[in-house]
Amino acid sequence: MKIKFVIFFLLVFIIVATSFVEATKKPIPIKFIIPNGWPQPVYDFKANPLTVEGFELGKKLFYDENLSVDSSTSCASCHQQFAAFATYDHDLSHGVNNGLTTRNATALQNLAWQKEFMADGSIHHLDAQPLFPLTAANEMGEDLNQLLKKLQADVTYRNMFLKAFGSSIISTQNLTKALSQFLVMLVSSNSKYDRVMRAEKTFNLPERLGYEIFQKKCANCHTEPMFTDYSYRNIGMKLSETSFDEGRKNITHLSSDSLKFRVPSLRNIVLTFPYGHDGRFFTLMNVFEHYRNNMVVNPYTDSLVKNKLSLSNYEIGQLTSFLYTLTDSSFISNKKFAPQGYNITPSFKDIH
Numbered sequence: 531m532k533i534k535f536v537i538f539f540l541l542v543f544i545i546v547a548t549s550f551v552e553a554t555k556k557p558i559p560i561k562f563i564i565p566n567g568w569p570q571p572v573y574d575f576k577a578n579p580l581t582v583e584g585f586e587l588g589k590k591l592f593y594d595e596n597l598s599v600d601s602s603t604s605c606a607s608c609h610q611q612f613a614a615f616a617t618y619d620h621d622l623s624h625g626v627n628n629g630l631t632t633r634n635a636t637a638l639q640n641l642a643w644q645k646e647f648m649a650d651g652s653i654h655h656l657d658a659q660p661l662f663p664l665t666a667a668n669e670m671g672e673d674l675n676q677l678l679k680k681l682q683a684d685v686t687y688r689n690m691f692l693k694a695f696g697s698s699i700i701s702t703q704n705l706t707k708a709l710s711q712f713l714v715m716l717v718s719s720n721s722k723y724d725r726v727m728r729a730e731k732t733f734n735l736p737e738r739l740g741y742e743i744f745q746k747k748c749a750n751c752h753t754e755p756m757f758t759d760y761s762y763r764n765i766g767m768k769l770s771e772t773s774f775d776e777g778r779k780n781i782t783h784l785s786s787d788s789l790k791f792r793v794p795s796l797r798n799i800v801l802t803f804p805y806g807h808d809g810r811f812f813t814l815m816n817v818f819e820h821y822r823n824n825m826v827v828n829p830y831t832d833s834l835v836k837n838k839l840s841l842s843n844y845e846i847g848q849l850t851s852f853l854y855t856l857t858d859s860s861f862i863s864n865k866k867f868a869p870q871g872y873n874i875t876p877s878f879k880d881i882h
């Protein structure tokens with residue numbers, strides 16, 4: 531009789547003790563790797579230390595359609611890995627209630643280096659970014675309190691939040707921190723261009739000639755290695771007659787900022803068509819035609835392009851060859867960023 535009791539209490543003790551140890555186990559840190567020759571990231575990793583558990587939680591949230599009001603739309607519905615996390619083949623993206631976004635979905639890459647978000651820079655912190663699509667009526671349409679309740683009711687999420695942040699009370703702060711942990715890990719730095727820069731490969735002739743033209747005519751704004759200087763510029767875009775989107779002016783209310791949009795990165799550009807803040811250019815050729823013929827120049831058009839860009843058909847061919855070298859196939863096929871199943875080990879060394 532006594533022995534049975536002892537065994538029973540021992541078992542209870544072991545169960546309680548292991549769950550206690552499980553709950554207080556420290557999450558496994560991830561070291562964020564800065565590619566050679568790149569600047570320091572601007573994301574504050576001290577305020578949100580990267581961990582395997584935080585990253586995995588962020589990934590689950592990113593792919594979870596239940597985060598939207600009608601369980602139809604996840605972040606990944608509009609940000610698709612095979613399109614470098616832009617929306618493949620769509621000028622605008624579909625949200626809940628047959629809603630459409632007013633802008634073209636941006637590729638999500640190298641976000642740890644970015645200070646401001648959206649084509650007009652309306653968002654100043656990566657952690658604040660998800661709140662916009664989560665609650666926007668034409669994107670995920672959910673009420674924030676309702677969303678926290680839904681997550682709180684889910685035992686898997688409670689456990690994952692506990693493991694990542696030491697608390698199973700799900701707050702907006704931890705929700706957005708988890709998403710940011712996934713987002714900052716989306717580093718694209720292994721295109722042919724990158725391998726040429728690391729002297730592992732060489733450009734062929736058209737690529738090299740294209741690179742030379744690029745450095746002369748494009749790199750002032752699409753600055754290496756991020757392929758953007760993150761400034762807002764007027765490149766003679768015509769005001770859209772459907773969205774009337776004036777870009778940066780919406781934020782600053784300065785007429786000098788009219789039709790200024792953030793210089794987009796050109797990394798993975800071949801995958802992220804259509805182009806322009808509203809996806810008005812379906813092909814790269816349309817973009818080149820814009821720069822050499824179709825610009826609508828006004829007093830605020832950037833001095834670098836106000837005389838339009840002279841681009842011969844030859845040069846366009848070479849530039850296109852060069853732009854193809856910015857495709858990073860290891861980024862779009864990296865299973866660590868894919869929805870399920872990949873067994874993440876503490877060694878994140880092969881993340882690139």
Ligand code: HEC
Pocket residue numbers: 592603604605606607608609623624625626631632633634635636637638641644646647648649650659660663664668669670709713
């Ligand atoms: C219905 C489509 C849609 C959904 C759903 C969506 N996004 Fe987006 N996302 C967009 C569009 C469109 C933009 C560009 C907006 C702009 O420039 O004004 C964008 C921009 C962003 C940016 C800014 C990128 C940059 O370079 O400035 C981030 C980060 C982002 N989304 C993350 C998310 C996350 C995280 C979620 C899920 C919580 C999400 N998105 C859900 C369409 C969507």
Ligand code: HEC
Pocket residue numbers: 649744747748749750751752762763764765767791792793794795796799802804805806807808814817821832834835839849
């Ligand atoms: C004065 C600065 C500037 C120069 C010079 C410039 N660009 Fe741009 N580029 C921009 C801005 C700003 C946008 C975004 C416009 C928008 O969102 O509507 C853009 C958009 C693009 C896009 C579309 C990207 C996307 O994801 O939507 C491509 C492609 C592009 N530029 C290629 C080039 C090439 C190639 C050159 C050189 C021949 C060049 N640009 C020169 C500022 C510049």
